[in-house]
Amino acid sequence: MVASPTVRVSVGGGGLEGWTRQLLERLPAPAGALAAVQERGRAALAALPVPSSRQEDWRFTDLSLLTDLEPAPAGAVAATAGDLPPSAPGVVRLLLDGRSDPLAGVTLPPGLSALNPAELVQALGHTLAATGCEQHWPVELNHAASEQVLALRVASRHSVTLELVSTAAAGLLPLRLLLILEEKAELDLSQLVQARGAGLTSLVLEAHLARSARLHHGLVALGLPQAALLAHLALEQEPESAVTLVSATAGWGLARLEPRVRQVDGGANTTLRGLQLVDGRQIADTHSHVLFSGPEGELDQLHKAVADGAGRSVFNGAVRVPRAAQRTNAAQLSRSLLLSDRARIDTKPELEIVADDVKCAHGATVSCLQTDELFYLQSRGLAASQASDLLQRAFCEEVLRELPAAARSWGSFQAMLSAAGSGEDRP
Amino acid sequence: MIRPDAPVLLEIRDLHARVEAKAILKGVNLTIRAGEIHAVMGRNGSGKSTLSKVLAGHPSYTVTGGSVTYRGENLLELDPEIRARAGVFLGFQYPVEIPGVSNLEFLRVSTNARRVHRGEAELDTFEFEDLVRERLQVVQMDPAFLERSVNEGFSGGEKKRNEILQMALLEPLVAILDETDSGLDIDALRIVAGGVNHLATPDTATLLITHYQRLLDAITPDYVHVMAAGRILRTGGKELALELEQRGYDWVDAELAALEGADADRQPAEVA
């Protein structure tokens, strides 16, 4: 591993603080259903120190790319699914542009409904608080700017498949989502977050799973070297519920993903799968946090990273097992592929185990493409580039194959991988 | 089949090679003509696999002297994939497991790479499936193996059959099979030997690296070579293998000592 210090000269004076100030000045006056949230977020942003390498949580992740972006809400861009294939019959696809109501003119399938205003007030922010991230800078940024929240409930014993698509251009695109899964409800959620310009996508998702509910969330985030993504995915699980969260991010100048899970009484099942690709001077950072607040919870986590060029990949996997969480069974594995000696990978498990009767396994590997694997493929006639492309895709496939069906069928990630392999989109 | 007028496919002259700082091949000479089957035997560590990997172009091995000519071309100048496309095939002693890469896709891509090199059209998925199903019969392999990742979780014998399947698809001109017989049960040995015999033609040649006579009972070699300390110490017909089976390799030490003494006399300043 070779360190590649990123030196960026920020413009506009005052760096990220100045950028934040300018953004606050340019946000419209608080209004709408989220007015109170906006006020809270703006007050917080004005007071909070901006993330910097002096804070442990941001030690490796330089946010200065943000200062290159317009400190203003994104202009009105018609939401579009771009070149996505149409969704499967019976599957609802919602387009999110941060402004217009994504549910306008949409017939929701049986079992899926929007929360009413009273329910929204009661539920919004609950899971952020429960998972301890409601005061994080990226979350407050989202609070400050979000004008819309997509708040949905999946009724007990119903099974729903949903697609969410957003496309960011210049400026800040805030996306706020709230999902309530009642007992035995099932939600299969494929989400595509893409960038078409030098913009910042700020995503905050909260999901609450009642007993025996199931959520399969696939987040495919495809960016651009000049675009940034800040995402918090906060999940609260009642016992016997099951979450499979699969994220795949690539192409962003800066991507920071924070999956936060709390098993409120233990006894639930959490599967986390993460894949992040960096190339050029890109930074991808996943900070996951899983808290078992009761016994017999299960976690199965695999995080994979591919670092090429002078890219930087960061993984920090916090797992908290307090005394109440006896008989927790947690496994975390981080596997990174280093494709360039200018790239850098920082990966760190952060297990905090107080309970004594638990199984917690963790491991981290950083490897290069194996000479013997490459040679084997070459000895069968595959060009070196073709061989490394195939091995790289195989490495990613372990995560991609766990995406929900819709996200898989988009094929966008596969296409991007092939493009990356042929060197087409190297910045 | 020995035909003195058959074209030379592979000509190895005084080949020296090292891995890191360690000299392993110390002057290998070998001429292989079309139609011939050569067996290379020799003690563990004598350099047999090294020779095969040098011929296939493994990047860990550095050629420090000598030459290898393949059908009149300097083989050592070619990238490994070009050698493969041109018809040099190495069946690995230890086939590599590649999790996540589908065996079927891998076989198709490699078959097409060779076809394109030969000026033939690439096969699409369906055409390839037909071809692969036909070739599977050569090694009597279950089509289920096509759906799995390359060699992942294959038993030792299954990996070797997969190597022969690749050979059957790539139709090499020179096939180097490094201990393809080790780890095979009796039936599998018969199947693999049958496959090799089936693929051997008057226009192709085979170099079998083996420790055991039982393979040579099934595939009759034209020449048997004994490798020791990085060179070919002795060459004979198929009866040499039988002799080795009886006498073992003790005689090698005496001959090597004599040879190395002679080397030392000739090249007192040689640094290994």
Ligand SMILES: Nc1ncnc2c1ncn2[C@@H]1O[C@H](COP(=O)(O)OP(=O)(O)OP(=O)(O)O)[C@@H](O)[C@H]1O
């Ligand atoms: N990559 C390597 N690094 C270090 N030493 C090596 C390497 N490859 C081969 N060698 C050494 O070179 C010598 C010859 O090895 P090689 O594998 O060619 O022997 P072999 O004749 O095939 O033996 P076997 O019959 O056991 O397969 C051995 O001493 C081996 O340890």
Ligand SMILES: [Mg+2]
């Ligand atoms: Mg060997």
